[in-house]
Amino acid sequence: MQTAEFLIELGRYYLYAGGIVTALFLVIGIDRIEPSANGSYAFRPLLIPGICLIWPLVLYRWAVLERTKGHKP
């Protein structure tokens, strides 16, 4: 029971963190690293579940794209 409760709690906090990352990414990040998203807002809600689920990967790619942005021709 304790393990199950711990796992559920862990999942809950993981999704809370995902919610924060989602807000930051959709408000700030997406326009900085994805030119095709500029001016497109209707599709953004579709990204919410994906960002919440794989937010560590989103943060990693965001950081990589920010770093390489200046090096693009």
Next chain:
Amino acid sequence: MSVQYTPVLWNRNKLVYDAVLLIAVALYLYVFIRYAPAFEDVTKPIDGATLRMRAFGSCAFLMLTVILCIGPLARLDRRFLPLLYNRRHFGVLTAGIAAVHANYVLGWYYNFSPTDKYVALLSSNTSYGQILGFPFEALGIGALLILFVLAATSHDFWLSFLGAPLWKALHMSIYIAYAFVVLHVALGALQGPGDPILTSLVTASVVLVCGLHFATGRMEAARERGEATAKASLQNAGWVVAGEVDEIDEDCAKVVTLDDDERVAIFKYDGKLSAITNACAHQNGPLGEGKVLWGCITCPWHGYQYNLADGRAPEPFTEKISTYRLKLIGSTVLLDPKALPPGTHVEPVRLGEGA
């Protein structure tokens, strides 16, 4: 990139695809719920919730099987390509159907539990050390989470944002989800009283998915061997490897320098490849840096034009340049270094028709 994202890119073909998919799923669920009770043991009638749980669960399993068969089928026979066309919607719907199945399970078995139903689901059986009575629910949860991630990352944005290698690696986890689902069924529903239909269904699914992937793997290995042999035999005959077709941009050329310092320009245009000498007949201008228009190359120096297929200037002009023979083996472009007499017509290599 100038194309802006839209929520869902629909066109007539995709709408037809989705409509057929929805009708097929609705039909399957209706037939299952309507007729499955006739095959049940009359001494142990099943309730409506369990029936719907099984209908949605088996539907998701069959959909997952079809999704995994579409790729190899399309590689074995191009007539299956239309099924590949909108597979992402198929995947999203599968995740949805699996979620309904999970919701019925939670609602039926854990709704009246004194503890939180998710906690109850994870803690009701923790005998992970045994095969019989294994907590198969955990395998279903694992598969469902993977299906959720794949459905949630199916928009074009994710392919661009994650990059093709990472996106593809992530989506290859569909095979892990399938393995989890097979084990979920094998250690769950198949452990109950003998059900020949379900047993046959699961066996057929595994045989089909594994068989098709095995057949495709053999076919591709044989094709790669054939390509390697063809390439080696052409190279033995003196042909040179000019590079990969992807290295050449549309309406541009790749310039290859041969052993005798002769330079050859290989052009990609209108889904074709043609090779001509890089030197213009007028003042040796670099044709490989010229512009392709209507199948003709224009020399960047003085505007002399040549038809790429035969190296002849359009009438009334009479200039001619050497052409070269090309072959496409897989995605590799091979060039016969022997220049053909100026003005010799060489049938362009059509892309997508490689050996």
